[in-house]
Amino acid sequence: MTTTDRSDDVTSPFRWRRGRLLDDVDAGATPGFEGGKKAGYAVLAEHGAELSELQERLFAHGRTGGTRRLLLVLQGMDTAGKGGVVRHVVGMVDPQGVRCRGFGRPTAEERDRGFLWRIRRALPGPGLIGVFDRSHYEQVLVVRVDGLEPEAQWRAHYDEINDFEAEVAAAGTTIVKVMLALSPGEQLERLTSRLDRPDKHWKYDPADLHARRQWEDYQAAYQEMLDRTSTDVAPWWVVPADRKWFARLVVGEILLGALREMDLGWPPADFDVAEQRRLLTGG
Amino acid sequence: MTTTDRSDDVTSPFRWRRGRLLDDVDAGATPGFEGGKKAGYAVLAEHGAELSELQERLFAHGRTGGTRRLLLVLQGMDTAGKGGVVRHVVGMVDPQGVRCRGFGRPTAEERDRGFLWRIRRALPGPGLIGVFDRSHYEQVLVVRVDGLEPEAQWRAHYDEINDFEAEVAAAGTTIVKVMLALSPGEQLERLTSRLDRPDKHWKYDPADLHARRQWEDYQAAYQEMLDRTSTDVAPWWVVPADRKWFARLVVGEILLGALREMDLGWPPADFDVAEQRRLLTGG
Numbered sequence: 141m142t143t144t145d146r147s148d149d150v151t152s153p154f155r156w157r158r159g160r161l162l163d164d165v166d167a168g169a170t171p172g173f174e175g176g177k178k179a180g181y182a183v184l185a186e187h188g189a190e191l192s193e194l195q196e197r198l199f200a201h202g203r204t205g206g207t208r209r210l211l212l213v214l215q216g217m218d219t220a221g222k223g224g225v226v227r228h229v230v231g232m233v234d235p236q237g238v239r240c241r242g243f244g245r246p247t248a249e250e251r252d253r254g255f256l257w258r259i260r261r262a263l264p265g266p267g268l269i270g271v272f273d274r275s276h277y278e279q280v281l282v283v284r285v286d287g288l289e290p291e292a293q294w295r296a297h298y299d300e301i302n303d304f305e306a307e308v309a310a311a312g313t314t315i316v317k318v319m320l321a322l323s324p325g326e327q328l329e330r331l332t333s334r335l336d337r338p339d340k341h342w343k344y345d346p347a348d349l350h351a352r353r354q355w356e357d358y359q360a361a362y363q364e365m366l367d368r369t370s371t372d373v374a375p376w377w378v379v380p381a382d383r384k385w386f387a388r389l390v391v392g393e394i395l396l397g398a399l400r401e402m403d404l405g406w407p408p409a410d411f412d413v414a415e416q417r418r419l420l421t422g423g
Numbered sequence: 424m425t426t427t428d429r430s431d432d433v434t435s436p437f438r439w440r441r442g443r444l445l446d447d448v449d450a451g452a453t454p455g456f457e458g459g460k461k462a463g464y465a466v467l468a469e470h471g472a473e474l475s476e477l478q479e480r481l482f483a484h485g486r487t488g489g490t491r492r493l494l495l496v497l498q499g500m501d502t503a504g505k506g507g508v509v510r511h512v513v514g515m516v517d518p519q520g521v522r523c524r525g526f527g528r529p530t531a532e533e534r535d536r537g538f539l540w541r542i543r544r545a546l547p548g549p550g551l552i553g554v555f556d557r558s559h560y561e562q563v564l565v566v567r568v569d570g571l572e573p574e575a576q577w578r579a580h581y582d583e584i585n586d587f588e589a590e591v592a593a594a595g596t597t598i599v600k601v602m603l604a605l606s607p608g609e610q611l612e613r614l615t616s617r618l619d620r621p622d623k624h625w626k627y628d629p630a631d632l633h634a635r636r637q638w639e640d641y642q643a644a645y646q647e648m649l650d651r652t653s654t655d656v657a658p659w660w661v662v663p664a665d666r667k668w669f670a671r672l673v674v675g676e677i678l679l680g681a682l683r684e685m686d687l688g689w690p691p692a693d694f695d696v697a698e699q700r701r702l703l704t705g706g
Contacts, residue, residue, distance in 0.1 A: 344699070417615070
């Protein structure tokens with residue numbers, strides 16, 4: 141993951157392939173990167189400039205009638221580092237071009253209207269990067285594990301989600317779905333740290349313990365989610381997340397790869413540049 | 424504006440006082456700061472850490488039932504640097520806590536529903552920082568200068584805006600209104616630069632020339648806007664903007680002052696910390 145590597149080379153190990161077992165993912169590993177934390181942040185910062193320029197091109201594209209946009213979906217167990225990815229990776233680009241949205245428990249109205257209703261409303265507009273901290277995938281995760289719907293009902297969501305994402309992708313959205321893979325041991329440390337620090341108490345929710353006790357059920361739910369919804373137009377990336385710096389570095393590379401693939405130039409002028417220059421200096 | 428100065432000391436020259444003339448503001452000056460560009464950015468970066476922490480406190484407050492929030496309104500002539508303030512100042516804090524919104528020409532529906540309708544819908548939720556790139560103030564600026572409404576109608580907007588902002592402030596919103604004061608000479612350079620650089624063409628709008636030719640009319644409109652709508656609960660700040668670094672530095676200090684004034688601590692735990700620690704390590 142030196143600065144001359146192509147991001148698709150360095151990120152390819154993290155792209156989900158059917159048949160793989162989530163249990164085989166080593167959450168503490170840093171495959172493809174030789175350095176440590178300091179070197180990782182240095183690469184991230186260095187690539188931030190390109191990330192920022194490509195985001196501006198996307199924004200410019202949207203401001204001049206283009207329809208392309210990008211949606212980053214973040215999933216993972218509590219404390220997996222979703223918020224940190226937003227702050228440290230997404231935070232490197234212009235906030236004007238970013239729409240962040242977190243999805244907690246749905247309201248009564250949101251439940252009534254179907255689980256994709258609030259998701260559709262939160263999709264990024266042209267030229268924007270949308271970021272979902274949790275998403276429609278909770279409908280096959282917490283809903284499944286906590287038995288909030290009968291099995292036949294949540295099972296139907298896989299196809300519904302694939303149809304929905306195919307439609308969203310066809311409308312010009314590059315979809316990047318990232319699952320941050322955390323180990324139970326690292327989660328214990330992070331939850332303990334939240335309890336130890338009064339400035340972190342607001343991030344702690346006793347309900348997190350409930351989910352922690354269902355770890356194996358969540359692993360099974362994630363496994364099936366990955367197998368059923370990693371499609372060509374909306375692939376999943378599974379990123380080892382026990383080391384925050386590594387997860388941030390990899391998500392940065394994945395985003396960079398997605399933006400590079402859009403291959404957007406600067407929009408051409410839709411006015412006569414020479415004439416405007418005359419009018420400007422003459423007026 | 425050294426790092427030990429209180430931000431209310433360094434920002435006070437920019438707080439609008441009735442009776443002042445906008446024509447007397449020197450857009451190229453850097454009052455209160457001895458250093459140059461490099462020193463300015465160094466102070467901004469240094470204060471970024473506190474800005475970021477105070478923003479996180481505000482966010483935490485919103486996530487635990489608090490109602491406080493902050494609205495930053497940016498106004499100024501084309502190329503005054505509103506976008507740069509968003510990128511370089513607002514960009515220092517966590518994007519999850521920020522909602523940016525630009526206001527262009529209203530749609531037919533937006534016009535039908537009254538000029539404050541789309542503004543109300545874009546107000547930040549609890550714990551968030553909302554940023555308006557242009558705003559409801561266009562209703563007493565472009566609408567006035569281009570004669571889009573009869574005088575009696577746009578004149579009524581001053582009181583409507585004051586009533587609206589008083590209501591918004593009473594609901595827990597700290598309102599920070601910044602006018603970036605640019606000189607016509609500097610605008611000429613910036614517009615010329617946009618014409619010279621193909622990567623900036625998308626930012627150039629031939630309509631900007633139209634507004635430029637009405638400079639004096641805009642100055643009069645801004646003057647009256649400042650005099651009529653700079654209130655105790657929603658004061659205007661007029662910031663010299665010919666030097667981008669200085670405008671960014673000052674807006675950063677103003678935001679810092681506003682967040683400090685909120686005086687928010689970290690929300691206390693609403694659970695029994697010791698019990699959770701037992702459950703966590705025992706489970």
